[in-house]
Amino acid sequence: MSDRAGEPDAAAPVAASPRERAKVAPAPSRDAAAGATFRQRVAAGVADARVVRAVHLATLHKVDARAASLALLRDPEALRDLAAQIKQHALDRLADYLEQFVANLRRAGAHVHLAPDADAARRCILDVARRGGCRLAVKSKSMATEEVHLNEALEAAGIPVVETDLGEFIVQIDHDRPSHIVTPIIHKDRAQIAAAMQRAIGCRYTEDPAELTQIARAHLRDIFRRCDLGISGVNFGIAETGTLCICTNEGNGRMTTTRPRVHVALMGIEKLIPRLCDLPVFLKLLARSSTGQPMTVYTNLITGPRRPGEPDGPRELHVVLLDNGRSAMLGGEFESLLRCIRCGACLNACPVYRNIGGHAYGGVYGGPIGSLLTPVLAKLHEHTELSRASSLCGACFAACPVKIDFPTLLARMRARSRRDLPWPVRLGLRIWRWGVGWRWTYEAAQWLMRTLLAPDEDGWIRRGVGPLGGWTRVRDLPAPPGETFRARWRKGLRYER
């Protein structure tokens, strides 16, 4: 079979032990992003034309695919409303559903743990790994584990962990960070991927995506044979049955939860939905919103560990319920963010994301959802500047399968964090508020604009005067028309044909 064709000659050694990883010079991106300010990160994101082009192509393709596949549904709008409604209901009664979920998980034979914060989640998973005597961990793609920085903790404790989603695997061997919720290496081209693969697993250099995939498959198969701990996230937790639903296209979500002796699932508490009959609502929206597929290739429903008489599956199943700031959002003004199903549609739709890339957001989540979730999870003590990385165009709101009202929330966060702005900007905003507050000040401002701002020949204003220069440095303003609306109104507005 062709799947063996790309296998390296020698039984490929696992390249993921901490010692071996240390030999490879770390790529700069991870550390550079950590210390840089938002402006610096944006500048870095915009600077690489190759990346900007790649992200444009990929996201625009997904926007089209999403639209085409949603259009095949009978009533996609009603379905989005229903999804939002079910999620909101689950949040409203989260205590009850959590209780039911935990009881059903235990009935099915799973161990349940609670992690109030990221540190507790890391300690809990490490503890499970140590008690199970685990030596080699595999990971299915999971944003929750990114959020708690699990890999670093496991490696520091001497348990090598290997990402098995192809994109995340390449992120890991290249010491990079994911830049998209669904397609983590959206910012890399095939040459970079080929170089990373050659460096990390010693395979021959090839830029053919199919061949690269086969090499990764062979390499990861060897690891799947030997691993004893599987770590996954959860797409949906079903309270009624204690079922974990994990959706993947590659099969990493199934391999990780089938092969190892111990399976640990890290699940944000907001992932709960009430019943099995609610699941089709989300399954019909998730893949369509994400990639335009009608369904992800594998929709995996796990209810408990291996039972006696079953030929395979993990002997132990641990579910770690992650709070990490989520319960604090309940009932608050940013509660609706907890409806998010991490489909990535808002990232694809966002013109700002497309231009600055996922790394510029600085957090684990990029795009519109990251602009809100990152500062909210940090209790608005940091990253609030992200809420200004939006034109408030609402493309994210229009794409969101659970109808999170991003523009309203972003505007609210701007208002909440206006004290974080530098004083000249605050002063400017104060003047603006005064200027638009009365008719005479507004008209005076209009007159001033006309007099002070000179448009270029093509009718756009690119250089503002004085403090406005800062504003027009990154924005173009269309030149005002010859006459204001108010002036025309006074003269008696009429349609001219």
Next chain:
Amino acid sequence: MKDEPRDAIAAFVEVLREGGGRALRGTSDAKASRAPEASDLRVQGVGPESHRLETGATETTAEGGWAPTPSQIESLVRQVGPGVDLVGVFEAAARKQGVQVHCVAGGDWPAAAAAILMNAKARRVVVQPEADRFFDAAAARRLAQELARACGEGACVTFDLDEGTLFDADAVVTGARSAVAETGSLVCDNASGRARGATLIPPLHIAVLHAREIRADLFDVLADPALARDLPTNLNLITGPSKTADVEGVLVTGVHGPGQVHAIIVSR
């Protein structure tokens, strides 16, 4: 293995219930101390009220509270209704996702499977015995005979579901619990001694199912009350071969799971 002390989760649930989350709210409180605002209100227009269905009838869940009834959900999610040519709809949807569909009459399926395996030059074939379905040991033996006849001496058919065997196999033949016409998905489970890895590990997967087992809509499979009552530890909806588009958006099949998926639909 000791659990997290039970009271930790119970206490967390209690706090959530009493405060409805508000007791734990840190976001607004932390902010309020810095910038008290009159606009500290709940999100307007995106709260639960604005999403209530207008159809009136709602269901009180076991725990109390409100949720749409299954029939309300069905009225909105159902894409494919009864009374259509389910085999035809399934075939079209599955093909679109990269599944190769073969329709055979009566007991001809072992010959069809043997043809696929021969075509793929499969040598080591695992057959999952599924006594609770029409796809039984006798039929599997017939497949072994067909295969031996078609592929000659080199072919080897085993009923062993050991993981090592699955990792070394070229192909696997299984049954399917049902299928979804709407999405072209196969529904496979691990009840009755079937393996989680059987439909995943070998590079070629052939699933055999009766035409009458095809359900119209995803809703029909997942909202079946019988399923919720008796869930196997693992249930998979398989929609096409394992695939990725991580490298520059180029579609590649056969990442961790099978690169080739065949559905043999047996009709009478």
